[in-house]
Amino acid sequence: MFKNKSKKLIFRILLLMLVDAMIITLAGPVAIYIRYNLLFEPRAIEFIEHIFRYLPLNLVITIAAFTACRLYQGIWKYASASDLVNILVGCLISAVTQTIGMTLLGLEFPRSYPFMYFVVLAMGISVFRFMYRILGYFQSRYVGGEKKNMENTMIVGAGEAGYTLLKEIQNSKFIRQNVCCLVDDDPGKRGKYLRGVLVAGNRNDICRLAEEYDIDEIMIAIPSATRGTVQEILDICSQTSCKLKVLPGIYQLVNGEVSVSKLRNVEIEDLLGREPVDTQVESIMGYVSGKVVLVTGGGGSIGSELCRQIARHEPKQLIIFDIYENNAYAIQQELKRNYPELDLVVLIGSVRNTHRINGVFEQYRPQIVYHAAAHKHVPLMEDSPNEAIKNNVMGTWKTAQAADKYGVSRFVLISTDKAVNPTNIMGASKRLCEMVIQMMNDRSKTEFVAVRFGNVLGSNGSVIPLFKKQIEEGGPVTVTHPDIIRYFMTIPEAVSLVLQAGAQAKGGEIFVLDMGKPVKILDLALNLIRLSGLKPYEDIDIKFTGLRPGEKLYEELLMSEEGLQSTENKLIHIGKPIEFDEDLFVHQLEELNELSKMDSPDIKKRVAEIVPTYHMEEKRQ
Structure with missing residues (x-):
């Protein structure tokens, strides 16, 4: 086989x-x-005879020059x-050596001949070489003059x-895109x-051009654009029925990685309408280096991302504690693969088990604890x-007590915006955790400390994966209420805030x-349907199912009693804690613990007495 390839190369x-x-x-x-203006004059014929006398030497020298210039090594289908x-x-070398050689041999030629020879030779060689590329392009893009299933x-x-x-799309025979037009502001x-492709307009012409050129797919290639600019363009594109893809970021351009393979499908995160939060994690993560760090609920969406970020900064030991063995196993294998030098301990257990949690703290003596273990589905x-109280409240209290007993330096609770004026027991339980x-x-x-944020895109049970699955299955997409709104953030943003x-x-x-x-949930659903190249209510129906028990139309990040204190990062604030009788609160926690053990039907009423902002009557709207 190798010999056959060598023979083909030599023949070529x-x-x-x-x-x-x-x-x-x-x-x-x-x-x-x-x-001589294409006239066969005697003088012209005489010069041609001189050129043919020198021809054997010219052929040898020119072919050698072409070889030195690698004209026989290039893949001319992709000539550049x-x-x-x-x-x-190569042609210049040929013209110069021919001029010198014929002069030394006494062979006469017109003074303009060397320049004209160079031009004719360069044109002939170039046309032949690039004709190979042109033919290759048409061969890869067309069959019998007809386009092959191109978008x-x-x-x-x-x-x-x-x-x-554009260059990669035009040169590749594997890409089935026909670029009809370009848009630039x-x-x-x-x-x-x-x-060869017309820049036909700016962003305001996208909808018109999509219809005029019967566009199937729009590719956004502005890696230097801000999130706000990209969102504006995506808002316009979402009014069409075209599929959308976007080139991720400017670093792709800097690194020379701009290519079709770097295009990704537009995610709904691109439409959140704000720049990603930069908490400068790299500059503040030194405090985990050389420390023993415990992450409860370390197999969950937030917990696992916390473990990834912590593992990068060389902790002395990372302990993952989770009751769900599948999640714990998955993050364990990932970290072992990516950080083979990491001292990793993965433990199965529940934060509700006092003996188990105390045993973990006693044995491993963590210095920093991130408490992400919780039930979160409203x-x-x-x-x-009662399970919300057992796991969220009592689990937090028991873990916090163990942290105090065994001298933990810092304890960070993962909270939620649902803890503000809660209308559901999950939110009320997280408010109790903040009070703990x-x-x-x-x-x-x-x-x-506690860290409070909104809905996390891409986390287990979040609305976006549900919408995507419903769209893949042909619909309908289910939205609880046409006016329901939520705050959203990405998993990396949530984790960076925690850190x-x-x-x-x-x-x-x-x-x-x-x-x-x-963000309005209905708008998310509509945009996600459009970004999938489908039409809402035509290709994919939207069904309103009504607010679920404990669900409200909007979430808040701060209670009215709380104030805001700025930090060095303008997008991160500190809420002023609300004062309460702590001795009474400890007594109330003990009562809640007993009630939850008995699966008391009055547990919500008792929680409402402890958390005045918990409004049980707002179950549905």
């Missing part, structure tokens, strides 16, 4: 040399005839500007990234052509309120992220 090179020899042979006479430069250099495509962005993307580019907890943290901070040398709290904690704070404007 010999064939190229033969064609080049023909072009070299013709270049001289053609140059002379052009010089650098290949053209090599052709020009009409629009590229937004006629800059460097757009050019590179630079007025100087409008009406011009990029690799409707499920409404039907099992506040109370423990006042009674312990351990620095206890920031751990680094800056002084004790007793509730850290709150400014998550911009809340």
Whole structure:
């Protein structure tokens, strides 16, 4: 097989040399005839005879020059500007050596001949080489003059990234895209052509051009654009029925990684309408280096991301504690694979088990604790309120007590915006957890803090994966209420906030992220359907199911009694704790513990007495 390939390569090179020899042979006479206006004058014939006398030497020298310039090593189907430069250099060497050689041999030629020979030879070699590329392009893109199942495509962005993307699409026989037009907001580019494709307008023309060119897919290639700019463009694109893909970020352009393979499907995160929160994690993560760190609920969405970030910063030991063995096993295998030097301990157990949690603290003596273990699904907890109290409240209290007993330096609770004016037992239980943290901070040398944020996109049970699955199954997409709104953030943002709290904690704070404007769930559903290339209510129906038990139309991040204190990061604030009788609260916790053990039907009423902002009557709207 190797021999066959070698034979084919040698045959290809010999064939190229033969064609080049023909072009070299013709270049001289053609140059002379052009010089004499294509007339067969005696003087012209005499010059041609001189050129043929020198021809054998010219062929040897020129072929050698072409070889030195790698004209027989290139893949001419993908010829580029650098290949053209090599052709020009080879032809220039041929013209110069021929001029010198014929002069030394006393062979006369017109003074303009060397230049005209160079032009004719360069044109002949270039046309032959690039004709190979042109034929290859048409062969890969067309069969019998007809396009093969190609999707009409629009590229937004006629800059460097757009050019590179367009070039790859046009050159690849594996990509079934036909780029019909380009869009760019630079007025100087409008009406011009990029690799033969018209820059037909700006972002305001996207909908019109999509219809005019019957566009199937829109590719956004503006890696330097801000999140706000991309969102504006996506808002326009979502009004079409086109599929959307976007080039991730400017680093792709800097690293030379702009390509079709780097395009990703547009995610709903792109439409949140704010820049990603930068908490400068790298600069503050030094405090975990060399420390023993415990993450409860370490197999969950937030917990596992916490473990990944912590593992990168060389803790002395990382302990993952989770009751769900499948989740714990998955993150264990990932961390072992990515951080083989990490001292990793994975333990199965429940934060509700006093003996188990105390045993973990006694044996491993963690210095930093991230408490992410909790039940979080609102409707499920409404039907099992005692479990919410056992796991969320009592689990937090027992873990916090163990942290105090065994000298933990910092304890960070993962809370939620549902703890603010809660209308469900899950939110009320998380508010009780915040109160536990506040109370423990006042009674312990351990620095206890809470971190409160909204819905986490991509986490287990979040609305986006549900919508995607419903769209894949053909619908309908279910939305509880047309006016329901929520704050959203990404998992990396949530984790970066938690880590920031751990680094800056002084004790007793509730850290709150400014998550911009809340998002309407119906708008998320509509946009996700459109971004999938489908039409709402036509291809995919939307069904309103009504608010679930304990669910409210909107979430808040702060109670009215709380104030906001700024931090160095303008998007992160600290809520002022609300004062309460801590001795009475401890007594109430003990009562709740007993009630939850008995699965008391009055558990919600008792919680409402402890958390005045818990409004049980707002179950449905």
